[in-house]
Amino acid sequence: MKNIGLAIFVMLLLAGCENNKNLKNSINESQISQSDIENFQNLVGDTVLFTVDQSGLRPDAISILNAQVNWLKEKKFLPITVEGHADEQGTREYNLALGARRATAVREFLLTRGIEKDRISIVTYGKERPLRVCSNEECWSKNRRAVTVVGQKIVE
Amino acid sequence: MVKQFFNRFIKLSSFISIIVVVKFTFVIAQNNEAPKLDMTVNRGVIKPISLAIPSFIKESGANSIISRELAKVISNNLDSTGLFRSIPQAAYVSTPLSFNTPVQFSDWSIINADVLVLGAVGLKPDGRLEVKFRLWDIAQQKEIGKGKKYFTNSESWRRISHKISDTIYTRVTGEGAYFDSRVVFVSETGPKDNRTKRLAVMDQDGANFKLLKHPPSLVIAPRFAPSSNKIIFTGYETGRPRVYLMDLSSEAITALPELEGMSFAPRFSMDGTKIVLSITQNGNTDIFINSLDTGIKKRLTTNSAIDTAPSFSPDGNSIVFESDRGGGQQLYIISTKGGEAKRISFGKGRYATPVWSPRGDLIAFTKIKEGKFHIGVMRVDGTKERLLTTSFLDEGPAWAPNGRVLMFFRETPGKAGAPSIYSIDISGRNLRKIKTSSFASDPNWSRILN
Numbered sequence A: 001m002k003n004i005g006l007a008i009f010v011m012l013l014l015a016g017c018e019n020n021k022n023l024k025n026s027i028n029e030s031q032i033s034q035s036d037i038e039n040f041q042n043l044v045g046d047t048v049l050f051t052v053d054q055s056g057l058r059p060d061a062i063s064i065l066n067a068q069v070n071w072l073k074e075k076k077f078l079p080i081t082v083e084g085h086a087d088e089q090g091t092r093e094y095n096l097a098l099g100a101r102r103a104t105a106v107r108e109f110l111l112t113r114g115i116e117k118d119r120i121s122i123v124t125y126g127k128e129r130p131l132r133v134c135s136n137e138e139c140w141s142k143n144r145r146a147v148t149v150v151g152q153k154i155v156e
Numbered sequence B: 001m002v003k004q005f006f007n008r009f010i011k012l013s014s015f016i017s018i019i020v021v022v023k024f025t026f027v028i029a030q031n032n033e034a035p036k037l038d039m040t041v042n043r044g045v046i047k048p049i050s051l052a053i054p055s056f057i058k059e060s061g062a063n064s065i066i067s068r069e070l071a072k073v074i075s076n077n078l079d080s081t082g083l084f085r086s087i088p089q090a091a092y093v094s095t096p097l098s099f100n101t102p103v104q105f106s107d108w109s110i111i112n113a114d115v116l117v118l119g120a121v122g123l124k125p126d127g128r129l130e131v132k133f134r135l136w137d138i139a140q141q142k143e144i145g146k147g148k149k150y151f152t153n154s155e156s157w158r159r160i161s162h163k164i165s166d167t168i169y170t171r172v173t174g175e176g177a178y179f180d181s182r183v184v185f186v187s188e189t190g191p192k193d194n195r196t197k198r199l200a201v202m203d204q205d206g207a208n209f210k211l212l213k214h215p216p217s218l219v220i221a222p223r224f225a226p227s228s229n230k231i232i233f234t235g236y237e238t239g240r241p242r243v244y245l246m247d248l249s250s251e252a253i254t255a256l257p258e259l260e261g262m263s264f265a266p267r268f269s270m271d272g273t274k275i276v277l278s279i280t281q282n283g284n285t286d287i288f289i290n291s292l293d294t295g296i297k298k299r300l301t302t303n304s305a306i307d308t309a310p311s312f313s314p315d316g317n318s319i320v321f322e323s324d325r326g327g328g329q330q331l332y333i334i335s336t337k338g339g340e341a342k343r344i345s346f347g348k349g350r351y352a353t354p355v356w357s358p359r360g361d362l363i364a365f366t367k368i369k370e371g372k373f374h375i376g377v378m379r380v381d382g383t384k385e386r387l388l389t390t391s392f393l394d395e396g397p398a399w400a401p402n403g404r405v406l407m408f409f410r411e412t413p414g415k416a417g418a419p420s421i422y423s424i425d426i427s428g429r430n431l432r433k434i435k436t437s438s439f440a441s442d443p444n445w446s447r448i449l450n
Helices: A002-017 A021-025 A034-045 A059-074 A092-112 A137-143 B003-012 B018-028 B064-080 B105-109 B154-173
Strands: A047-049 A080-085 A120-126 A145-150 B049-052 B057-059 B084-086 B115-123 B129-137 B148-152 B182-189 B196-203 B219-224 B230-235 B242-247 B253-255 B262-268 B274-281 B284-291 B297-299 B307-312 B318-323 B330-335 B350-356 B362-369 B372-379 B394-399 B405-411 B419-425 B439-445
Touching: A034 A059, A034 A145, A047 A059, A059 A092, A059 A145, A080 A092, A092 A120, A092 A145, A092 B219, A092 B262, A092 B274, A092 B284, A092 B307, A092 B350, B049 B064, B057 B064, B064 B084, B064 B115, B064 B154, B115 B154, B129 B154, B148 B154, B182 B219, B182 B419, B196 B219, B219 B262, B230 B262, B262 B307, B274 B307, B284 B307, B284 B318, B318 B350, B330 B350, B350 B394, B362 B394, B372 B394, B372 B405, B394 B439, B405 B439
Parallel strands: A080 A120, B049 B084, B049 B115, B057 B115, B219 B439, B242 B262, B307 B350
Antiparallel strands: A047 A145, A080 A145, B115 B129, B129 B148, B182 B196, B182 B439, B219 B230, B230 B242, B242 B253, B262 B274, B274 B284, B284 B297, B307 B318, B318 B330, B350 B362, B362 B372, B394 B405, B405 B419, B419 B439
């Protein structure tokens, strides 16, 4: 079972990295099953949303992050990467910095709730990876997000 | 000799048409005062200078395609400025048959040509092209400047066209050259939620498009080194944004050393010895300068705000950057020695991506106001702000080598939204889309090539 889980994870990792052979070397591989990932995404919630140009955690974000904390405490040693994103309404460089602020806000929250520092890495994508593609508030509100990706950590 | 012509022409243009001015200015343009930027350039309607460029005369074995294309690239370049308009060759009443035959001025004045470009191309026994040209003022029946001659291998004929274009543009307008230059940018393909971004270079007119080799991970905002043989860019090869150098001849990539955290928004100093960039540590983004020769990294800002998008002044003594330390994004200037940053933008809205003109007189920027994006310019002290464009998303101005023209990218909204590169004169006139074979963003203009 363990080996199958690992194999699935590595496959997911490779698929996620889109042929980037260098990226896999820089990420700690860890054991997690497909169903664990789906549970985390669908039942716990891997994404928190932000207000325009803000990186403060809203009440809806905090309740999702509390659920993430509980789940992460059960999966001891499982590394995570928090991705910070912005909507398309800002300039590229500013949005990279804003995404970093958002990812950092989530990391700080997880740290204060007792998740170990060396399990968490952060990355900003700015406006480079929109989830939704319409150009109005309905999509923008979904793109201003921080996503907790479980099972991988970028080596710093 | 005629450099002052253009400035006078601009000053007079609100009142008199160009034709009249051309007739007088070549006479009065005898003084040698240095050309200077006249900010009234955006006012009034300018009638373009009427230009005749016959196909280059074929000498000793040159082929007729090159003789036609040399003239075509030059007329495209000059027409693209909005300051010239080529007369269609079909309207010519005569065809020059020899480079040295005296010009029949009446043949060109009858079709209202102000300026005639007479060129010839020949093939030397060693395989090189010999290209020469002379520039004539039809009204005055005089040559403008001296004729020039170039030798090149036959693959480089486009560059000769650009060099001749630069000479004509400079002699007639008094402004610096910019046609013999390249643009590095990001070529984008695929749907909006799954874009593939590749570094690419092209000539300033969109010709000679070439994708650069690099890992398939995300790349952002390439910028030329002053020597134009290197670029610096932000890449995600390690999974996080990090600054890389690429040598353009070998396409070899090296990571900039000594960067902890996430690094992005790099630009070279004008002498090529330093790089200014943003580094994010613990969620806070500040400005740093990396010396390429010594490897020493110097922190310029320590503010808890977002400090990013830095750009060197031409003299290397100052950095302009954007910061939200005052609440919203505004522009600031700080000495490269450090110290207090001085705010220069005070208008309503958010100011971003400042870029110092190579002439040192202006700063171009992106402005976001009431849901619209603009490209604008202001003086270095923040005065005389002028917005040149407006759209759903205009971003990332880049200066032409002569500081007269900007490129930027414009992104259309919605699911099918995608970026294209545009250019605009700093007068606010002559908005043009640069033709590219893919979506294109993040343009950066080289200096004039050597």
